[in-house]
Structure formats: structure tokens, C-alpha cells
Amino acid sequence: MGLYLPVGLFILLLIALLMAAGFKTWTGRVRLSFRRVWQVTGVYLALLLASLAVFYALAASGKAETLPVPEKGPGEGGENEYDRILSAYYDALFKGRLEEYQGAELQGKWDFNYPERRLLVRTAEKRPYYGIIAVEEKAADDGRVEARYYNVSLGGGDLFPVNPPEVKLAGEVLEIALPRRKEFMTFFFCQDFTSAQFTGKGVADISSGLYIYHGDHQVLYLKVPRGLEIDTDASIEHSVTFIER
Amino acid sequence: MMSLTETSVPAVAWKQYRFKTKIYAGNLITLLAAQLLGLLLSFRGVGFSGFSSETVTHKIMYISGDIIVVITLIWAFVVGYNLAGSSFKQDFVFVSNRLSSHLSNIAYLLTSAVIAGVTASLGGILLRVLVVLAYGGQSHFGLFIPPLDLAGGIFAAILYALLVSAGGYLFGMLVQLSRAFIVLVPGLLIGALYMEAKTTGQARLLLDAVNFFVQESSYFLFFVKVFLAVVLGFALVIFFSQRMEVRK
Numbered sequence: 001m002g003l004y005l006p007v008g009l010f011i012l013l014l015i016a017l018l019m020a021a022g023f024k025t026w027t028g029r030v031r032l033s034f035r036r037v038w039q040v041t042g043v044y045l046a047l048l049l050a051s052l053a054v055f056y057a058l059a060a061s062g063k064a065e066t067l068p069v070p071e072k073g074p075g076e077g078g079e080n081e082y083d084r085i086l087s088a089y090y091d092a093l094f095k096g097r098l099e100e101y102q103g104a105e106l107q108g109k110w111d112f113n114y115p116e117r118r119l120l121v122r123t124a125e126k127r128p129y130y131g132i133i134a135v136e137e138k139a140a141d142d143g144r145v146e147a148r149y150y151n152v153s154l155g156g157g158d159l160f161p162v163n164p165p166e167v168k169l170a171g172e173v174l175e176i177a178l179p180r181r182k183e184f185m186t187f188f189f190c191q192d193f194t195s196a197q198f199t200g201k202g203v204a205d206i207s208s209g210l211y212i213y214h215g216d217h218q219v220l221y222l223k224v225p226r227g228l229e230i231d232t233d234a235s236i237e238h239s240v241t242f243i244e245r
Numbered sequence: 246m247m248s249l250t251e252t253s254v255p256a257v258a259w260k261q262y263r264f265k266t267k268i269y270a271g272n273l274i275t276l277l278a279a280q281l282l283g284l285l286l287s288f289r290g291v292g293f294s295g296f297s298s299e300t301v302t303h304k305i306m307y308i309s310g311d312i313i314v315v316i317t318l319i320w321a322f323v324v325g326y327n328l329a330g331s332s333f334k335q336d337f338v339f340v341s342n343r344l345s346s347h348l349s350n351i352a353y354l355l356t357s358a359v360i361a362g363v364t365a366s367l368g369g370i371l372l373r374v375l376v377v378l379a380y381g382g383q384s385h386f387g388l389f390i391p392p393l394d395l396a397g398g399i400f401a402a403i404l405y406a407l408l409v410s411a412g413g414y415l416f417g418m419l420v421q422l423s424r425a426f427i428v429l430v431p432g433l434l435i436g437a438l439y440m441e442a443k444t445t446g447q448a449r450l451l452l453d454a455v456n457f458f459v460q461e462s463s464y465f466l467f468f469v470k471v472f473l474a475v476v477l478g479f480a481l482v483i484f485f486s487q488r489m490e491v492r493k
Contacts, residue, residue, distance in 0.1 A: 037270040044277050048367035051374045058377055059389040130299060163300040183302045187376060187385035190291075190309040192369045194405060195390065195398030198462055216298045 082154065086217065089152040096136050096245040098150055098221055107162050107218070108149035112169040115143045119228055123235040124168075124177040132219045133176075133236055136243040141225040145174065152217040161186075162218060176220065176236070254345045261349035265328075266356065272324055276361060279320045280368045283313035287372050288379075308376050310369020314402055317365035318409045324357050325410035329417025329482070343486050351479055354410045362403030366395065397464065404471040408458070411478040418482045 085103060092101035123129045147167045154160055161184040166177040191199060224230065232240055290306035297303070328350050373388060390398075419426040438448045458474075461467040 034267050034270045037273055041273045041277065045364070048364060048371055051371040052367060055370045055374050058374065127299065161301060161303055165300070179300055181297075181300055181302055184304070185380070185383045186303070186305045187290075187380060187383055188305050188307050189373055189376075189385060189387040190307055190311075191387075191390060191394065192310040192314050192366065192398055192402070193459070194314055194366065194401035195394050197401050197459065197467070198397045198464065199394050216301075 085154060086152060089217065093132070093134060093150075093219055093221075094241075094243065096243045098134075098219065099148070103153045104150045104219075105153045106148060107151050108147075108164040108167070110147040110167045112145045112147075112174075113143055114145045114169065114225070114228075116172055117227065117229060118172060118231060119145065119174055119224065120172060120231045120233070121174045121222070121236060121240070122176070122233040124175045126233070126235045127178050128234075129165075129176060129178060129236050129239055131216055131239060132241060133239045134219055134221045134241050134243050135230055136221070136223050136245065137228070138223055138226055141227055143225055145169070145225070145228075146223040147174070148221045148223075150219045150221060164218070165220070167220070174222075254342070254348065257342075258345040258348035258352070261345060262352045265349055265353045269324075269328070269353070272357065273360070276317070276320050276357075276364065279316045280313055280364060283310075283316040284368055284372055284375075286316075287312045288375065308372065310365070310372050313368040313372065314365045314405075317361045317368075317402070318405055321358060321361050321406040321410040322413035322416075325354055325413025325415075326417035326420075327413075328353065329414050329421060344483070347479070347483055347486065350414065354414060355407060358403050358407035358410055361406040362401075363399055365406070366399040366402045369398075370395070400464065401467065404468065405458075407475055408471050411475045415478045415482050418485050422485055 089101070089103050092098050092104065098104050121133065121135075149164045149167075151160070151162045161182070163179050163182045165179060168175045168177060190196070230240070287308065287310060291309045291311060292307035293304060294307075295302070295304045370390075377385065377388065416426070416430060419430060434451075438451055441450055442448045458467070458470055461470060
């Protein structure tokens with residue numbers, strides 16, 4: 001915190017003194033009609049009350065909004081709950097159980113017949129891919145390559161947007177066509193500190209856990225026939241993980 | 246001064262209060278202007294976080310009416326300060342004493358705090374509506390405020406406004422006592438905080454004072470704390486004003 005508080009206090013004091021000077025000018029030199037003042041104030045109050053009605057109408061017609069930040073237990077932060085969710089998700093991934101795991105959302109699904117013995121996996125246009133590509137060898141050689149794209153389910157819906165790639169088979173190449181970067185904007189409404197005093201849902205309480213966790217937790221999971229040899233190029237060579245069941 | 250009409254302190258205070266609500270009506274316009282300024286400053290969010298990968302750029306904008314409330318509290322402080330400075334001039338219109346003047350000022354500050362607290366909290370609602378209407382297509386979270394939470398927010402905002410305006414009134418009264426206080430009080434406060442921050446790395450004095458109110462999550466205890474602080478502030482004002490000379 002250091003010197004921020006005194007500096008902040010000084011700025012607040014400066015604003016207060018400026019306002020005081022403004023008040024004196026306003027109330028001392030300019031005569032304001034009492035009736036006119038109440039008319040203006042009445043219009044403002046009417047606007048505020050109308051916005052209150054519109055607000056509850058909007059809130060009632062909108063989607064159910066559960067806060068994506070898990071409720072805090074006594075003496076712990078919301079990030080602990082995220083740690084638990086992410087840990088379970090990656091645990092399921094590395095044990096090859098992502099398909100059955102409830103906390104993983106399926107974002108894309110592709111199946112290909114592929115009877116060959118070698119397969120090159122790479123991105124289209126050689127764009128680097130930094131996500132995880134998990135490769136699992138099936139128990140039998142069924143001649144099918146199954147690709148699934150998963151994302152962790154953090155319960156935030158639009159708060160964790162995903163832009164899944166397209167997976168294509170062209171000859172002996174499995175190509176991951178990365179989409180063009182999409183921009184997402186989310187508004188997160190926090191209660192005023194006056195309300196948050198009794199509810200604990202203010203800016204300081206909510207923003208703490210989100211920044212860290214709205215990152216990439218997507219996985220491209222490939223199930224390949226037994227004995228299929230996988231080749232990669234520089235675009236994904238650091239992304240591939242082989243899963244042992 | 247002599248008067249043939251018998252009157253009581255509460256009756257005079259009530260007349261003075263009604264008179265003050267009229268002559269200081271302009272304060273409402275400045276409150277309105279201040280809240281609209283807060284609304285404007287809050288419209289683009291009070292905070293951001295962002296994330297970018299090869300396929301996604303995601304920005305989160307945090308919306309809160311905190312700035313509106315803070316600006317309203319500054320307004321409340323200024324109203325208290327100005328009232329201490331100018332109200333006695335107005336009070337000579339009436340057959341009155343200092344006690345009735347203080348009572349009318351306290352009633353005026355209470356009224357101002359109620360108006361400020363209600364409008365500041367509803368200003369936060371107006372902000373939410375405007376943001377949703379302006380950025381309709383974007384996703385949003387946490388929009389809904391249960392009516393009970395909103396009522397709690399209004400309650401707290403009124404008490405904060407009363408507390409701050411009482412602080413402004415006390416400061417204004419000290420300045421009336423001696424002009425030196427206009428420099429002494431902020432100087433001592435900021436100087437003490439600066440020295441404390443420099444030596445310990447933290448400004449605990451103010452933090453503890455602020456946390457005494459801000460970290461109180463019980464409605465009743467919060468009310469009691471603010472009530473006692475305000476009573477203490479007004480008692481000090483009455484005590485100091487007894488030492489003042491009659492204005493020429």
C-alpha cells in the first residue's frame with residue numbers, strides 16, 4: 001500500500017476543496033429558484049426510479065446468472081475451489097478418463113476412417129499451437145481416428161469463451177485448422193462497496209480469483225488405432241502428450 | 246435582542262431547518278451534477294482483466310457504482326463543511342441561539358444524507374441499466390441485485406453520507422474557530438500518514454479507522470458504530486462552538 005493512501009487522500013481533499021469553491025460560487029452568486037431546483041431533482045428521481053423498474057425487468061427476463069466464482073468457505077479464497085476443479089480436470093485427462101469426466105465440456109467432435117500406419121499431425125498454415133494435444137492409443141486397431149476438443153467446465157459459461165479449431169484429415173495429414181482470433185467482451189457487475197459490506201460481493205472480492213483462471217484449459221484429445229505411428233512438425237511438437245491408460 | 250413572542254428551541258430549529266432546505270436547495274443540483282460525473286466515470290468500467298491466446302482475446306470489464314458513491318460522499322463532506330461556515334450568518338434572520346442552529350443543521354445534514362444515500366445507490370442501478378442497454382450483445386454476469394441487498398446498500402450509503410457530512414461539519418466548525426485549522430488538520434493527518442507509511446510501510450492509522458466501519462458486516466453494529474461516531478462529532482461541534490465569539 002505504501003504511499004498510495006496519503007496520495008489518494010490528498011487527491012480526495014483537493015476534489016473536496018474544489019467542490020467547496022464551486023458550491024460557494026454557485027450558491028452565493030447565482031440565485032437558484034427553489035421550485036426549479038425541485039423540478040430538476042424530481043426529474044432526476046423519476047429517472048432513477050424508472051431505471052430501477054427497467055433494471056428488475058431486465059434482470060427478470062435475462063438468463064439465470066450464477067456467479068462463476070465459487071462461494072468461499074470460511075478462511076479461504078475462491079481460487080482454492082478453482083484449484084480443485086482444474087486439478088480434477090487434468091487428473092482425468094492424464095488418466096485417460098476425460099470422456100467420462102463430468103467437469104469437461106465437449107466443444108468439438110470429429111471421426112475419420114484411417115487404415116494407414118503413419119499419421120502426420122500439424123496445424124494448417126504452420127501456425128504454432130500452444131494447447132494440449134493428448135494422444136491415446138486404443139486397445140485395438142479399428143482403423144478409426146477419433147478427435148475430441150474439450151474445455152474445463154468452470155461453471156462460468158460465457159465468462160470462459162472458447163473458439164475451437166477445425167480438425168481435418170487430408171491424405172496422411174491430420175490438420176488442425178486454428179480459427180481466426182475472436183474477441184470476447186464480458187461485463188462483470190460488482191455490487192457497490194456499500195452493499196458489499198453486508199454481502200461480500202464487491203469489486204475487491206470478485207476480481208481476485210478471475211484474472212488467473214480465465215486462461216486456456218482446452219485439450220484436443222486424439223484416440224488412434226493401435227500401432228499407428230504419430231509424426232509431428234514444429235507447429236505442435238511441444239504440445240503433444242501421450243496418454244497411458 | 247428582545248421578543249414578545251414566546252418560542253421553544255425545537256420550534257425555532259424546525260423553522261431554521263425549513264429555511265435552510267430552501268436557501269441551500271442549490272446543493273441538490275451539485276449533488277446531481279456530482280453523481281452524473283460519477284456515472285460518466287464509471288461507464289467504461291472500474292477495472293479490467295484480460296486474456297489472450299492464439300484463438301481468443303477475452304476482456305472482462307468490471308462495472309460498479311463505487312465511484313458514484315465516493316463522489317457522493319465527497320459532496321456530503323463539502324455540504325457539512327460549508328454548512329458550518331455559512332449557516333450562522335443565515336441563522337441571524339431568526340430569534341435563535343447556537344443550539345437551535347446546530348439542531349437545524351443536524352436535521353439538514355440528516356436529510357441530505359438520506360437523499361444522497363438513496364440517489365447514490367439508485368445511481369448504481371441506472372449505471373447497470375445504461376451499460377446493458379449500450380452493450381446489449383455482450384455477455385454479462387452479476388447484474389441482478391436482490392432487493393434486500395439493494396436496501397442494505399441504501400442503508401449503508403445513508404449512514405456513510407451522514408458520517409462523512411458530520412466529519413465535514415466538525416472540520417468546518419474547527420475552521421470557524423481558527424483559520425489555522427484549514428491547514429493544520431489536513432497537514433497533520435496527511436503528515437502522520439506519510440510518516441507512518443514511510444517508517445512502517447503501511448498507513449495503519451487510517452486503515453484501522455476505515456476498517457472499523459468498512460469491515461463491519463452486521464447491520465445493527467454498523468448502525469451503532471456510525472451513530473456513536475456521529476453523536477461524538479456533533480457533541481464536539483457544540484462544545485467548540487460554545488467557545489466561539491459572537492460574529493460581528
